[in-house]
Amino acid sequence: MKVSPSLLPILRSRMQGELLALVLLHPEREYSITELAADVGVTPTAVLREVDRLADGGILTDRRVGRSRLVKARTDTPLYRPLSELMSVSFGPVPVLTDALAGLEGVERAYIYGSWAARYNGEPGPPPADVDVLVVGDPDADALFDLAEEASRRLRREVNVHRVSVEAWEARTDDPFLTGVRERPLVQLNLDLEAQ
Template identity: 40%
Template sequence: MRSDAPPLLPIFRSRHQADLLTVLFFHPGQDFTLADLSRRLGVSMSTLHGEVGRLLDAELITARPVGRSRLLRANTGHLVADALARLLTLTFGPQVAVADSFAQVAGVRTVLIFGSWARRYEGEAGPAPNDVDVLVLGDVDRAEVYEAAEAVQDRLDLPVNPVVRPPDRWLADTDPLVQQVKASPFVIAYGDLPADG
């Protein structure tokens, strides 16, 4: 499945390529298998295989064989690695940074990014986002949520605006903010949406 150049930063060949690079450059010392990346990104292995091949040819990532798998990682020694990592952080980084930080908050069930960043990520044209709006669904300690938001803010150098709702508010559909989020593009950074039942 081919994806088009992402409006968030259309210098990348596809959103899949940008997402792949973001995960690898956000975790520069970590190895990933193609299967790991496929699960994490929600993209087929065949789609990722082509992107990985191009990135290996450009030497932006490295691979080392382990058994029948290849372990992939960012090539931090590449001439453009620092600049690329900074571009990825500013554009595609919010999803990875939010997932990494908010997953550590006890009681979190789902974390969504909404607002201008989500609209750009999902393909809506417009100016670059200047903040990241986050909806946390769960029974959480708000102080932990704000600590996670601060960690993301420090990593991205962008304001992060978290709001907390219990999961049943997502299902009840009576909360004005939840209605607004559901009516607009949003990105699931962590967890799954609450389901009836």
């Protein structure tokens, strides 16, 4: 049984929200169907069906290059701005924070936790007022503060970043904060740290 996502119940699925957020929040970029499937974590066939619907509805545009189909947000329609803003405040934390943290030196892993992660994982409740992020590693504190400020602006809600060392995260001690974070839903950000 498909359940509509708690972050934005007007959508059919979480995959639809993830796909829309990824493409609409990166309007300058073209994605192949294979890239979208890998980023969203579903089969290319599932992405293809969704892309067909969204292209037919004028939300996405596509073109063929050889055997590849490249997909991009249509920014020339009245739907683009309000829909991209809606995706930013609902499903935006994953692509926005992934982009921001992937390039930050000292970040080993990052997770979204708290009410946003709970809604993302299907727990019902009111829309999250903020986004809580746990950064594992030793990035510069000032850089993390600046990153949180920029992400807050883009997501139109407060972004709270908490930094812990790799040792503290892996120790599984009785730290009440880390115990609480581990016991609740987590959304791990897929950071490409090989480039660092």
